[in-house]
Amino acid sequence: MHVLLVEDDPSMRAALQRTLDRRGFAVDACGDGREALARWQARPPDVLVLDLTLPGLDGLDVLRQGRQAGLATPVLLLTARGTVGDRVLGLNAGADDYLPKPFDLDELEARVRALGRRRSTPRDQAGTSELRMGALRLDRDSGAVYSGDAVLELTPRESALLQALMARPGHALTKERLFELVFPGDQDVQYEAVEVVVYRLRKKLAGTGVNLMTLRGLGYLIKAA
Structure with a gap:
């Protein structure tokens, strides 16, 4: 698993890089916000570990600009801001x-x-790395979602939910199954959090020719309008 580690404190950055290296991760590390954004864009990692307080460009700005550029990498924030x-x-x-x-x-x-694990969803039986529905196109390798030629700005959780539904068009997925895919390992999150992600994703799908439907007692599905 390729990890991009962004931490401005040199001693902590070195310690975290050594630890992750020893535990089997391939780690690139830097301590500057602008450099972090450039590396993220040039070679998107499997996971970005991002400190908030950075020189050059604040961690929140790195995150916002990356998302605006269509980068769907899962991001873990390290913060002393409590x-x-x-x-x-x-x-x-x-x-x-x-x-x-x-x-x-x-x-x-x-x-x-x-x-x-969020980035490791198996490909469909045709072996394609791309899913299409209506005006939507999802590149499974990069995680980017397009509406026509424009990048659809989705959070990684919204992207994970959309990918799960697009992999089984016309088939309902239960809230429990979507929770496992969208919030893996998040024991403190309630199942109702899926409804929040669905609500936000549904608004972003307006005008794409794709409807996200709620089937009472069954779950959620998407289909072309």
């Missing part, structure tokens, strides 16, 4: 998870692996 407001800002900017400092290295590994 307030709920700061964590909400990060999640709203497109982060998938956060880990407040100081943290346990075993927990860091577990969260990185959980995010990495």
